[in-house]
Amino acid sequence: MELSNRVKTLTPSSTLAITAKAKALKDAGHNVIGLGAGEPDFNTPxxxxxxxxxxxxxxxxxxxxxxxxxxxxxxxxxxxxxxxxxxxxxxxxxxxxxxxxxxxxxxxxxxxxxxxxxxxxxxxxxxxxxxxxxxxxxxxxxxxxxxxxxxxxxxxxxxxxxxxxxxxxxxxxxxxxxxxxxxxxxxxxxxxxxxxxxxxxxxxxxxxxxxxxxxxxxxxxxxxxxxxxxxxxxxxxxxxxxxxxxxxxxxxxxxxxxxxxxxxxxxxxxxxxxxxxxxxxxxKGDEQVEKMRDAFQDRLTKTYEWLCEIPGVTCVKPKGAFYLFPNVKEAVKMNGFNSVNDWVEALLEEEKVALVPGSGFGAPDNVRLSYVISLDQLEEAINRIKRFVMKHQL
Structure with a gap:
Protein backbone atom coordinates (compact mmCIF):
# COMPACT_ATOMS: atom_id res chain seq x y z
CA MET A 1 0.00 0.00 0.00
CA GLU A 2 1.38 3.40 -0.94
CA LEU A 3 2.00 5.93 1.84
CA SER A 4 0.74 9.50 1.85
CA ASN A 5 2.75 12.18 0.09
CA ARG A 6 3.08 14.18 3.31
CA VAL A 7 4.86 11.33 5.05
CA LYS A 8 7.17 10.78 2.10
CA THR A 9 8.61 14.27 2.56
CA LEU A 10 9.75 13.59 6.12
CA THR A 11 13.45 13.47 6.95
CA PRO A 12 14.36 11.02 9.73
CA SER A 13 15.61 12.63 12.94
CA SER A 14 19.41 12.75 12.91
CA THR A 15 19.39 12.84 16.71
CA LEU A 16 17.41 9.62 16.99
CA ALA A 17 19.46 7.96 14.24
CA ILE A 18 22.81 8.53 15.94
CA THR A 19 21.34 7.53 19.31
CA ALA A 20 20.07 4.26 17.82
CA LYS A 21 23.47 3.48 16.26
CA ALA A 22 25.26 4.25 19.54
CA LYS A 23 22.83 1.99 21.40
CA ALA A 24 23.46 -0.85 18.98
CA LEU A 25 27.22 -0.56 19.59
CA LYS A 26 26.64 -0.47 23.35
CA ASP A 27 24.43 -3.55 23.17
CA ALA A 28 27.25 -5.28 21.31
CA GLY A 29 29.51 -4.66 24.30
CA HIS A 30 31.40 -1.54 23.20
CA ASN A 31 32.22 1.29 25.60
CA VAL A 32 30.26 4.03 23.83
CA ILE A 33 29.96 7.56 25.15
CA GLY A 34 26.79 9.10 23.78
CA LEU A 35 26.71 12.87 23.44
CA GLY A 36 23.53 12.97 21.38
CA ALA A 37 20.90 12.97 24.11
CA GLY A 38 18.52 15.91 24.40
CA GLU A 39 17.45 15.23 27.96
CA PRO A 40 18.89 15.83 31.44
CA ASP A 41 20.58 12.89 33.16
CA PHE A 42 18.95 13.83 36.49
CA ASN A 43 15.90 11.92 37.65
CA THR A 44 12.60 13.76 38.03
CA PRO A 45 12.59 15.37 41.52
CA LYS A 284 6.99 24.13 44.43
CA GLY A 285 10.09 26.29 44.34
CA ASP A 286 12.93 25.93 41.84
CA GLU A 287 15.52 24.55 44.28
CA GLN A 288 15.91 21.23 42.44
CA VAL A 289 15.95 23.04 39.10
CA GLU A 290 18.77 25.28 40.35
CA LYS A 291 20.85 22.29 41.47
CA MET A 292 20.59 20.78 38.02
CA ARG A 293 21.35 24.12 36.37
CA ASP A 294 24.45 24.59 38.52
CA ALA A 295 25.72 21.12 37.57
CA PHE A 296 25.19 21.86 33.88
CA GLN A 297 27.00 25.18 34.20
CA ASP A 298 30.03 23.45 35.69
CA ARG A 299 30.00 20.86 32.90
CA LEU A 300 29.68 23.58 30.25
CA THR A 301 32.61 25.58 31.59
CA LYS A 302 35.00 22.64 31.64
CA THR A 303 33.83 20.92 28.47
CA TYR A 304 34.01 24.14 26.48
CA GLU A 305 37.62 24.65 27.58
CA TRP A 306 38.60 21.08 26.66
CA LEU A 307 36.79 21.28 23.32
CA CYS A 308 38.54 24.49 22.25
CA GLU A 309 41.91 22.74 22.66
CA ILE A 310 41.17 20.33 19.80
CA PRO A 311 42.91 21.35 16.54
CA GLY A 312 40.49 22.51 13.84
CA VAL A 313 37.58 22.98 16.23
CA THR A 314 36.01 26.35 17.10
CA CYS A 315 32.91 26.99 19.16
CA VAL A 316 30.55 29.82 20.08
CA LYS A 317 30.13 29.56 23.84
CA PRO A 318 26.48 28.89 24.73
CA LYS A 319 24.51 30.87 27.30
CA GLY A 320 21.76 28.35 27.86
CA ALA A 321 20.26 24.89 27.17
CA PHE A 322 22.74 21.98 27.48
CA TYR A 323 24.41 21.74 24.08
CA LEU A 324 27.68 22.75 22.48
CA PHE A 325 27.63 23.30 18.72
CA PRO A 326 31.24 23.44 17.57
CA ASN A 327 32.35 24.10 14.01
CA VAL A 328 34.53 21.15 12.93
CA LYS A 329 35.00 22.10 9.27
CA GLU A 330 38.77 22.53 9.59
CA ALA A 331 39.19 19.34 11.62
CA VAL A 332 37.26 17.39 8.99
CA LYS A 333 39.41 18.89 6.25
CA MET A 334 42.63 18.17 8.19
CA ASN A 335 41.49 14.58 8.70
CA GLY A 336 40.76 14.01 5.00
CA PHE A 337 37.04 13.31 5.24
CA ASN A 338 34.56 14.46 2.60
CA SER A 339 31.92 15.67 5.03
CA VAL A 340 31.10 16.18 8.69
CA ASN A 341 28.66 13.27 8.44
CA ASP A 342 31.48 10.93 7.35
CA TRP A 343 33.73 12.28 10.12
CA VAL A 344 31.06 11.72 12.77
CA GLU A 345 30.44 8.18 11.55
CA ALA A 346 34.16 7.33 11.63
CA LEU A 347 34.49 8.86 15.11
CA LEU A 348 31.71 6.60 16.38
CA GLU A 349 33.19 3.50 14.75
CA GLU A 350 36.78 4.13 15.89
CA GLU A 351 36.53 5.96 19.20
CA LYS A 352 32.97 5.05 20.20
CA VAL A 353 31.89 8.68 20.73
CA ALA A 354 28.45 9.59 19.39
CA LEU A 355 27.93 13.17 18.17
CA VAL A 356 25.01 14.49 16.12
CA PRO A 357 26.02 15.93 12.72
CA GLY A 358 24.97 19.54 12.19
CA SER A 359 23.40 18.76 8.82
CA GLY A 360 20.25 17.70 10.67
CA PHE A 361 20.06 21.22 12.11
CA GLY A 362 20.75 23.03 8.83
CA ALA A 363 24.44 23.63 9.68
CA PRO A 364 26.60 21.08 7.83
CA ASP A 365 29.93 22.38 9.22
CA ASN A 366 28.98 21.75 12.84
CA VAL A 367 28.22 18.96 15.28
CA ARG A 368 26.04 18.98 18.36
CA LEU A 369 27.10 17.46 21.63
CA SER A 370 25.11 17.38 24.85
CA TYR A 371 26.80 17.84 28.21
CA VAL A 372 24.18 15.85 30.09
CA ILE A 373 26.54 13.15 31.33
CA SER A 374 29.11 13.15 34.13
CA LEU A 375 32.22 15.30 33.94
CA ASP A 376 34.42 12.21 33.95
CA GLN A 377 32.62 10.87 30.89
CA LEU A 378 32.71 14.27 29.20
CA GLU A 379 36.45 14.53 29.73
CA GLU A 380 36.98 11.04 28.36
CA ALA A 381 34.79 11.82 25.33
CA ILE A 382 36.72 15.00 24.50
CA ASN A 383 40.02 13.13 24.92
CA ARG A 384 38.81 10.49 22.47
CA ILE A 385 37.75 13.16 19.95
CA LYS A 386 41.13 14.87 20.27
CA ARG A 387 42.92 11.55 19.82
CA PHE A 388 40.85 10.83 16.71
CA VAL A 389 41.65 14.25 15.20
CA MET A 390 45.37 13.90 15.93
CA LYS A 391 45.49 10.36 14.56
CA HIS A 392 43.89 11.34 11.24
CA GLN A 393 45.88 14.50 10.58
CA LEU A 394 47.16 14.47 7.00
Missing amino acids: SYILDAATSAMQEGLTKYTPAGGIVDLKDAIINKMKQDQGLAYNRNQVIVTTGAKHALYTLFQVLLNPADEVIVPTPYWVSYPEQIKLAQGNPIFVEAEEKNQFKLTPAQLENTISAKTKAVIINSPSNPTGIMYSKEELKALGEVCLKHNILIISDEIYEKLIYTDDPHVSIAEISNQLKEQTIIINGVSKSHSMTGWRIGYAIGSETIIKAMTNLASHSTSNPTSIAQYAALAAYS
Whole structure:
Protein backbone atom coordinates (compact mmCIF):
# COMPACT_ATOMS: atom_id res chain seq x y z
CA MET A 1 0.00 0.00 0.00
CA GLU A 2 1.38 3.40 -0.94
CA LEU A 3 2.00 5.93 1.84
CA SER A 4 0.74 9.50 1.85
CA ASN A 5 2.75 12.18 0.09
CA ARG A 6 3.08 14.18 3.31
CA VAL A 7 4.86 11.33 5.05
CA LYS A 8 7.17 10.78 2.10
CA THR A 9 8.61 14.27 2.56
CA LEU A 10 9.75 13.59 6.12
CA THR A 11 13.45 13.47 6.95
CA PRO A 12 14.36 11.02 9.73
CA SER A 13 15.61 12.63 12.94
CA SER A 14 19.41 12.75 12.91
CA THR A 15 19.39 12.84 16.71
CA LEU A 16 17.41 9.62 16.99
CA ALA A 17 19.46 7.96 14.24
CA ILE A 18 22.81 8.53 15.94
CA THR A 19 21.34 7.53 19.31
CA ALA A 20 20.07 4.26 17.82
CA LYS A 21 23.47 3.48 16.26
CA ALA A 22 25.26 4.25 19.54
CA LYS A 23 22.83 1.99 21.40
CA ALA A 24 23.46 -0.85 18.98
CA LEU A 25 27.22 -0.56 19.59
CA LYS A 26 26.64 -0.47 23.35
CA ASP A 27 24.43 -3.55 23.17
CA ALA A 28 27.25 -5.28 21.31
CA GLY A 29 29.51 -4.66 24.30
CA HIS A 30 31.40 -1.54 23.20
CA ASN A 31 32.22 1.29 25.60
CA VAL A 32 30.26 4.03 23.83
CA ILE A 33 29.96 7.56 25.15
CA GLY A 34 26.79 9.10 23.78
CA LEU A 35 26.71 12.87 23.44
CA GLY A 36 23.53 12.97 21.38
CA ALA A 37 20.90 12.97 24.11
CA GLY A 38 18.52 15.91 24.40
CA GLU A 39 17.45 15.23 27.96
CA PRO A 40 18.89 15.83 31.44
CA ASP A 41 20.58 12.89 33.16
CA PHE A 42 18.95 13.83 36.49
CA ASN A 43 15.90 11.92 37.65
CA THR A 44 12.60 13.76 38.03
CA PRO A 45 12.59 15.37 41.52
CA SER A 46 11.08 13.18 44.24
CA TYR A 47 8.27 15.61 45.13
CA ILE A 48 7.01 15.32 41.55
CA LEU A 49 7.18 11.53 41.69
CA ASP A 50 5.23 11.62 44.95
CA ALA A 51 2.56 13.81 43.35
CA ALA A 52 2.14 11.32 40.51
CA THR A 53 1.82 8.44 42.99
CA SER A 54 -0.79 10.36 44.97
CA ALA A 55 -2.74 11.13 41.81
CA MET A 56 -2.91 7.44 40.96
CA GLN A 57 -3.91 6.45 44.49
CA GLU A 58 -6.63 9.10 44.51
CA GLY A 59 -8.12 7.79 41.28
CA LEU A 60 -7.09 10.75 39.12
CA THR A 61 -6.58 8.42 36.20
CA LYS A 62 -9.54 9.31 33.99
CA TYR A 63 -10.07 11.58 31.00
CA THR A 64 -9.40 15.27 31.58
CA PRO A 65 -10.46 18.31 29.55
CA ALA A 66 -8.73 18.25 26.14
CA GLY A 67 -6.84 21.44 26.91
CA GLY A 68 -5.62 20.33 30.34
CA ILE A 69 -6.85 20.37 33.93
CA VAL A 70 -7.83 23.75 35.35
CA ASP A 71 -5.38 23.59 38.26
CA LEU A 72 -2.43 23.08 35.92
CA LYS A 73 -3.59 25.89 33.64
CA ASP A 74 -3.77 28.15 36.69
CA ALA A 75 -0.28 27.07 37.78
CA ILE A 76 1.06 27.89 34.31
CA ILE A 77 -0.68 31.27 34.37
CA ASN A 78 0.85 31.97 37.79
CA LYS A 79 4.28 30.89 36.52
CA MET A 80 4.02 33.31 33.58
CA LYS A 81 3.03 36.13 35.93
CA GLN A 82 5.89 35.47 38.34
CA ASP A 83 8.64 34.77 35.81
CA GLN A 84 7.73 37.00 32.89
CA GLY A 85 5.27 39.48 34.39
CA LEU A 86 2.69 38.40 31.79
CA ALA A 87 -1.03 38.05 32.50
CA TYR A 88 -3.08 35.38 30.72
CA ASN A 89 -6.43 33.70 31.28
CA ARG A 90 -7.40 30.04 31.05
CA ASN A 91 -8.73 30.42 27.51
CA GLN A 92 -5.23 31.42 26.41
CA VAL A 93 -3.56 28.21 27.64
CA ILE A 94 -3.51 24.68 26.25
CA VAL A 95 -1.66 21.84 27.96
CA THR A 96 -0.29 19.38 25.42
CA THR A 97 1.46 16.03 25.19
CA GLY A 98 4.88 17.65 25.29
CA ALA A 99 6.08 20.94 23.81
CA LYS A 100 6.67 19.11 20.52
CA HIS A 101 2.95 18.34 20.32
CA ALA A 102 2.16 21.98 21.10
CA LEU A 103 4.21 23.01 18.06
CA TYR A 104 2.73 20.30 15.86
CA THR A 105 -0.83 21.28 16.79
CA LEU A 106 -0.05 24.97 16.33
CA PHE A 107 1.23 24.45 12.78
CA GLN A 108 -1.79 22.30 11.95
CA VAL A 109 -4.28 25.01 12.95
CA LEU A 110 -2.20 27.89 11.59
CA LEU A 111 -1.01 26.89 8.14
CA ASN A 112 -2.69 26.52 4.78
CA PRO A 113 -0.96 25.06 1.71
CA ALA A 114 2.05 27.20 0.64
CA ASP A 115 1.99 29.37 3.79
CA GLU A 116 5.54 30.19 4.85
CA VAL A 117 7.21 30.00 8.25
CA ILE A 118 10.63 31.61 8.64
CA VAL A 119 13.06 29.22 10.34
CA PRO A 120 16.49 30.57 11.33
CA THR A 121 19.31 28.05 10.91
CA PRO A 122 20.65 26.26 12.87
CA TYR A 123 17.21 24.97 13.87
CA TRP A 124 15.74 22.24 16.04
CA VAL A 125 15.27 19.23 13.78
CA SER A 126 11.47 18.97 14.03
CA TYR A 127 10.55 22.55 13.05
CA PRO A 128 10.76 22.08 9.27
CA GLU A 129 9.24 18.62 9.32
CA GLN A 130 6.21 19.76 11.31
CA ILE A 131 5.73 22.75 9.01
CA LYS A 132 5.82 20.47 5.95
CA LEU A 133 3.32 18.09 7.57
CA ALA A 134 0.94 21.05 7.89
CA GLN A 135 1.47 21.71 4.14
CA GLY A 136 3.44 24.86 4.84
CA ASN A 137 6.89 25.82 3.56
CA PRO A 138 9.81 26.31 5.93
CA ILE A 139 11.89 29.26 4.72
CA PHE A 140 15.42 28.97 6.05
CA VAL A 141 17.55 31.97 6.93
CA GLU A 142 21.16 31.41 7.94
CA ALA A 143 21.86 32.90 11.35
CA GLU A 144 25.60 33.19 10.89
CA GLU A 145 28.17 31.91 13.33
CA LYS A 146 29.97 35.27 13.22
CA ASN A 147 26.76 36.80 14.59
CA GLN A 148 26.49 34.23 17.40
CA PHE A 149 23.93 32.28 15.35
CA LYS A 150 21.33 35.05 15.78
CA LEU A 151 18.79 36.18 13.22
CA THR A 152 19.10 39.90 12.44
CA PRO A 153 16.20 42.30 11.78
CA ALA A 154 17.57 42.96 8.27
CA GLN A 155 17.60 39.23 7.49
CA LEU A 156 14.05 38.88 8.78
CA GLU A 157 12.85 41.91 6.81
CA ASN A 158 14.42 40.62 3.60
CA THR A 159 12.88 37.16 3.97
CA ILE A 160 9.27 38.13 4.64
CA SER A 161 6.95 37.65 1.69
CA ALA A 162 3.22 37.90 1.05
CA LYS A 163 2.99 34.23 2.09
CA THR A 164 4.80 34.59 5.43
CA LYS A 165 2.62 33.49 8.31
CA ALA A 166 5.07 33.24 11.19
CA VAL A 167 8.68 33.23 12.38
CA ILE A 168 10.21 30.89 14.95
CA ILE A 169 12.41 32.29 17.71
CA ASN A 170 14.07 29.71 19.97
CA SER A 171 15.86 31.29 22.93
CA PRO A 172 17.84 29.68 24.52
CA SER A 173 18.42 27.65 21.39
CA ASN A 174 18.66 24.02 20.51
CA PRO A 175 21.25 23.28 19.08
CA THR A 176 23.46 26.35 19.66
CA GLY A 177 22.59 27.40 23.22
CA ILE A 178 22.55 31.07 22.18
CA MET A 179 20.15 33.50 23.81
CA TYR A 180 18.67 36.72 22.43
CA SER A 181 18.89 39.91 24.48
CA LYS A 182 15.88 42.14 25.14
CA GLU A 183 17.18 44.70 22.63
CA GLU A 184 17.65 42.05 19.94
CA LEU A 185 14.15 40.68 20.51
CA LYS A 186 12.65 44.15 20.43
CA ALA A 187 14.26 44.84 17.06
CA LEU A 188 12.97 41.55 15.62
CA GLY A 189 9.55 42.21 17.13
CA GLU A 190 9.27 45.58 15.40
CA VAL A 191 9.72 43.86 12.05
CA CYS A 192 7.05 41.29 12.93
CA LEU A 193 4.60 43.98 13.97
CA LYS A 194 5.27 45.96 10.80
CA HIS A 195 4.38 42.96 8.63
CA ASN A 196 1.77 41.45 10.96
CA ILE A 197 3.38 38.01 11.24
CA LEU A 198 2.97 35.66 14.18
CA ILE A 199 5.92 35.04 16.49
CA ILE A 200 6.35 31.48 17.71
CA SER A 201 8.56 31.77 20.79
CA ASP A 202 10.01 28.42 21.83
CA GLU A 203 11.19 28.91 25.42
CA ILE A 204 11.59 25.31 26.55
CA TYR A 205 15.15 25.94 27.87
CA GLU A 206 14.38 29.17 29.74
CA LYS A 207 15.35 27.76 33.16
CA LEU A 208 18.74 26.50 31.98
CA ILE A 209 20.78 29.70 31.61
CA TYR A 210 24.44 30.19 32.53
CA THR A 211 24.86 33.96 32.43
CA ASP A 212 23.89 36.96 34.51
CA ASP A 213 21.68 38.11 31.64
CA PRO A 214 18.08 37.11 32.37
CA HIS A 215 15.90 35.14 30.03
CA VAL A 216 13.52 37.48 28.21
CA SER A 217 10.39 36.42 26.39
CA ILE A 218 9.60 38.57 23.37
CA ALA A 219 6.03 38.74 24.69
CA GLU A 220 7.30 40.75 27.69
CA ILE A 221 8.45 43.68 25.60
CA SER A 222 5.08 45.24 24.75
CA ASN A 223 1.36 44.49 24.74
CA GLN A 224 1.43 44.49 20.95
CA LEU A 225 4.13 41.82 20.87
CA LYS A 226 2.35 39.80 23.52
CA GLU A 227 -0.75 39.69 21.31
CA GLN A 228 1.40 38.69 18.33
CA THR A 229 3.20 35.85 20.13
CA ILE A 230 2.47 32.22 20.90
CA ILE A 231 4.78 30.96 23.65
CA ILE A 232 5.76 27.28 23.65
CA ASN A 233 7.12 25.78 26.86
CA GLY A 234 6.92 22.76 29.15
CA VAL A 235 8.44 20.89 32.06
CA SER A 236 10.57 18.42 30.09
CA LYS A 237 13.91 20.21 30.33
CA SER A 238 13.42 22.45 33.37
CA HIS A 239 12.28 19.65 35.70
CA SER A 240 13.91 16.65 33.99
CA MET A 241 10.51 15.32 32.90
CA THR A 242 11.13 14.44 29.25
CA GLY A 243 9.25 11.15 29.43
CA TRP A 244 6.22 12.64 31.15
CA ARG A 245 5.28 14.53 27.97
CA ILE A 246 3.76 17.73 29.30
CA GLY A 247 4.12 20.98 27.37
CA TYR A 248 1.91 23.96 26.70
CA ALA A 249 1.15 26.85 24.41
CA ILE A 250 0.01 30.31 25.52
CA GLY A 251 -1.36 33.18 23.45
CA SER A 252 -4.28 34.19 21.24
CA GLU A 253 -7.62 32.81 22.45
CA THR A 254 -8.63 32.10 18.85
CA ILE A 255 -5.53 30.04 18.15
CA ILE A 256 -5.62 28.24 21.51
CA LYS A 257 -9.29 27.33 21.01
CA ALA A 258 -8.50 25.87 17.59
CA MET A 259 -5.58 23.92 19.04
CA THR A 260 -7.80 22.58 21.82
CA ASN A 261 -10.45 21.48 19.32
CA LEU A 262 -7.83 19.66 17.27
CA ALA A 263 -6.31 18.04 20.38
CA SER A 264 -9.73 16.72 21.34
CA HIS A 265 -9.69 14.67 18.12
CA SER A 266 -6.04 13.57 18.28
CA THR A 267 -4.95 12.89 21.87
CA SER A 268 -8.22 13.43 23.81
CA ASN A 269 -6.06 14.91 26.58
CA PRO A 270 -2.52 14.80 27.95
CA THR A 271 -1.99 11.93 30.40
CA SER A 272 -3.85 12.75 33.61
CA ILE A 273 -1.11 11.52 35.97
CA ALA A 274 1.56 13.48 34.12
CA GLN A 275 -0.56 16.63 34.42
CA TYR A 276 -0.72 16.28 38.20
CA ALA A 277 3.03 15.70 38.25
CA ALA A 278 3.52 18.91 36.24
CA LEU A 279 1.21 20.71 38.65
CA ALA A 280 3.55 19.75 41.48
CA ALA A 281 6.53 20.93 39.42
CA TYR A 282 5.01 24.40 39.15
CA SER A 283 3.61 24.49 42.68
CA LYS A 284 6.99 24.13 44.43
CA GLY A 285 10.09 26.29 44.34
CA ASP A 286 12.93 25.93 41.84
CA GLU A 287 15.52 24.55 44.28
CA GLN A 288 15.91 21.23 42.44
CA VAL A 289 15.95 23.04 39.10
CA GLU A 290 18.77 25.28 40.35
CA LYS A 291 20.85 22.29 41.47
CA MET A 292 20.59 20.78 38.02
CA ARG A 293 21.35 24.12 36.37
CA ASP A 294 24.45 24.59 38.52
CA ALA A 295 25.72 21.12 37.57
CA PHE A 296 25.19 21.86 33.88
CA GLN A 297 27.00 25.18 34.20
CA ASP A 298 30.03 23.45 35.69
CA ARG A 299 30.00 20.86 32.90
CA LEU A 300 29.68 23.58 30.25
CA THR A 301 32.61 25.58 31.59
CA LYS A 302 35.00 22.64 31.64
CA THR A 303 33.83 20.92 28.47
CA TYR A 304 34.01 24.14 26.48
CA GLU A 305 37.62 24.65 27.58
CA TRP A 306 38.60 21.08 26.66
CA LEU A 307 36.79 21.28 23.32
CA CYS A 308 38.54 24.49 22.25
CA GLU A 309 41.91 22.74 22.66
CA ILE A 310 41.17 20.33 19.80
CA PRO A 311 42.91 21.35 16.54
CA GLY A 312 40.49 22.51 13.84
CA VAL A 313 37.58 22.98 16.23
CA THR A 314 36.01 26.35 17.10
CA CYS A 315 32.91 26.99 19.16
CA VAL A 316 30.55 29.82 20.08
CA LYS A 317 30.13 29.56 23.84
CA PRO A 318 26.48 28.89 24.73
CA LYS A 319 24.51 30.87 27.30
CA GLY A 320 21.76 28.35 27.86
CA ALA A 321 20.26 24.89 27.17
CA PHE A 322 22.74 21.98 27.48
CA TYR A 323 24.41 21.74 24.08
CA LEU A 324 27.68 22.75 22.48
CA PHE A 325 27.63 23.30 18.72
CA PRO A 326 31.24 23.44 17.57
CA ASN A 327 32.35 24.10 14.01
CA VAL A 328 34.53 21.15 12.93
CA LYS A 329 35.00 22.10 9.27
CA GLU A 330 38.77 22.53 9.59
CA ALA A 331 39.19 19.34 11.62
CA VAL A 332 37.26 17.39 8.99
CA LYS A 333 39.41 18.89 6.25
CA MET A 334 42.63 18.17 8.19
CA ASN A 335 41.49 14.58 8.70
CA GLY A 336 40.76 14.01 5.00
CA PHE A 337 37.04 13.31 5.24
CA ASN A 338 34.56 14.46 2.60
CA SER A 339 31.92 15.67 5.03
CA VAL A 340 31.10 16.18 8.69
CA ASN A 341 28.66 13.27 8.44
CA ASP A 342 31.48 10.93 7.35
CA TRP A 343 33.73 12.28 10.12
CA VAL A 344 31.06 11.72 12.77
CA GLU A 345 30.44 8.18 11.55
CA ALA A 346 34.16 7.33 11.63
CA LEU A 347 34.49 8.86 15.11
CA LEU A 348 31.71 6.60 16.38
CA GLU A 349 33.19 3.50 14.75
CA GLU A 350 36.78 4.13 15.89
CA GLU A 351 36.53 5.96 19.20
CA LYS A 352 32.97 5.05 20.20
CA VAL A 353 31.89 8.68 20.73
CA ALA A 354 28.45 9.59 19.39
CA LEU A 355 27.93 13.17 18.17
CA VAL A 356 25.01 14.49 16.12
CA PRO A 357 26.02 15.93 12.72
CA GLY A 358 24.97 19.54 12.19
CA SER A 359 23.40 18.76 8.82
CA GLY A 360 20.25 17.70 10.67
CA PHE A 361 20.06 21.22 12.11
CA GLY A 362 20.75 23.03 8.83
CA ALA A 363 24.44 23.63 9.68
CA PRO A 364 26.60 21.08 7.83
CA ASP A 365 29.93 22.38 9.22
CA ASN A 366 28.98 21.75 12.84
CA VAL A 367 28.22 18.96 15.28
CA ARG A 368 26.04 18.98 18.36
CA LEU A 369 27.10 17.46 21.63
CA SER A 370 25.11 17.38 24.85
CA TYR A 371 26.80 17.84 28.21
CA VAL A 372 24.18 15.85 30.09
CA ILE A 373 26.54 13.15 31.33
CA SER A 374 29.11 13.15 34.13
CA LEU A 375 32.22 15.30 33.94
CA ASP A 376 34.42 12.21 33.95
CA GLN A 377 32.62 10.87 30.89
CA LEU A 378 32.71 14.27 29.20
CA GLU A 379 36.45 14.53 29.73
CA GLU A 380 36.98 11.04 28.36
CA ALA A 381 34.79 11.82 25.33
CA ILE A 382 36.72 15.00 24.50
CA ASN A 383 40.02 13.13 24.92
CA ARG A 384 38.81 10.49 22.47
CA ILE A 385 37.75 13.16 19.95
CA LYS A 386 41.13 14.87 20.27
CA ARG A 387 42.92 11.55 19.82
CA PHE A 388 40.85 10.83 16.71
CA VAL A 389 41.65 14.25 15.20
CA MET A 390 45.37 13.90 15.93
CA LYS A 391 45.49 10.36 14.56
CA HIS A 392 43.89 11.34 11.24
CA GLN A 393 45.88 14.50 10.58
CA LEU A 394 47.16 14.47 7.00
